[in-house]
Amino acid sequence: MTADVDTAATAPxxxxxxxxxxxxxxxPAVIVVLLPFAVAWNxxxxxxxxxxxxxxxxxxxxxxxxxVFMVRGARAGKWxxxxxxxxxxxxVPLLMCLVSALVGLAILLLGHSPQDVIALAFSMITVLLAxxxxxxxxxxxxxxxxxxxxxxxxxxxxxxxxxVLVPLVALVAWSRVVVRDHxxxxxxxxxxxxxxxxxxxxxxxx
Numbered sequence: 202m203t204a205d206v207d208t209a210a211t212a213p214x215x216x217x218x219x220x221x222x223x224x225x226x227x228x229p230a231v232i233v234v235l236l237p238f239a240v241a242w243n244x245x246x247x248x249x250x251x252x253x254x255x256x257x258x259x260x261x262x263x264x265x266x267x268x269v270f271m272v273r274g275a276r277a278g279k280w281x282x283x284x285x286x287x288x289x290x291x292x293v294p295l296l297m298c299l300v301s302a303l304v305g306l307a308i309l310l311l312g313h314s315p316q317d318v319i320a321l322a323f324s325m326i327t328v329l330l331a332x333x334x335x336x337x338x339x340x341x342x343x344x345x346x347x348x349x350x351x352x353x354x355x356x357x358x359x360x361x362x363x364x365v366l367v368p369l370v371a372l373v374a375w376s377r378v379v380v381r382d383h384x385x386x387x388x389x390x391x392x393x394x395x396x397x398x399x400x401x402x403x404x405x406x407x
Contacts, residue, residue, distance in 0.1 A: 220379035224284075227373045229347040233264035236351045237321060243358050244315035255309070255318045262305025263325055267298040286382055288340040295333045302326050320406035321354065324399040331398050335390075342383040342391035348373040350395025354403055 225231075237259035238252060245251040271294050272283045280290040306322045314322075328350055335341045348370045356363040374388035383391075 217379055220376035223372055223376035224344065224380055224382075227344070227348060227369060227376070228284075229343055230264050230268045232347050232351050233325070234260040236354065237263075237318065239355050240321045240358060241315065241318050244317035251315075255312075255314050258305055258308050258312075258314070259318065259322060262301050262308070263298075263322070266301045267294070270294065270297045270301075284344075284382065288336060291336050291340075292333065295329065295336065299326065299329055299333070302329060317358070317407050320403045323406050324350070324354070324402040327402045328395055328399040331394060335394075340383065340387055341394065342374070342377050342388040344377050345370065345374045345383075345388040345391030346395040348395065349392040350399035353396035353400040357400065357403060357407075 237256040241252040241256040241259075245255070268283070271280075271285060274280055274294060275283045275285075280294065281287055285291050285294050302322070302325065306319075306326065309319050309322055328346060332341055332343055332346060352363065352366045352370055355366065370392050374392055377383040377388050378385055
């Protein structure tokens, strides 16, 4: 494999089809909708309404709105697909993700969201900034970054039992390599970047 893979896979087979499904089902867009509910549920003391309110703020501004922007950009031909496979075209979508996330963070701060939810928001913004910096020269896997960081976050909150989710990170990494959107090195770095950068920020701010 080359150091920077920017083309979609065309290889047939059941493994490739499964990898494409995993790429969508365990995508950053899906995980970043689910993760804030897990964090807010614990942070609010299992208060259902508060959990839903704060989790939805994170989900909308950190996942839904950025995804809408990327899908619309793909349909307009600005980049090659909603995951923006071409590294050189990733900066603008990532920048829009950052703007949306900062708006969401402002809402959390003004609304006096629980500290763990704010810590999650800051950790995701920090990881996004790291990805933006790296992507200027290299195509790190954001799928693997988000998956790894999310497992680290729920482990910090709910304990070591959450490490049972680690195989899902490996599955995401495998899928990104099989569909040829990333190399092994790119998914390994991503899987470590999320826990190391995001995890440290989360621990420091919670």
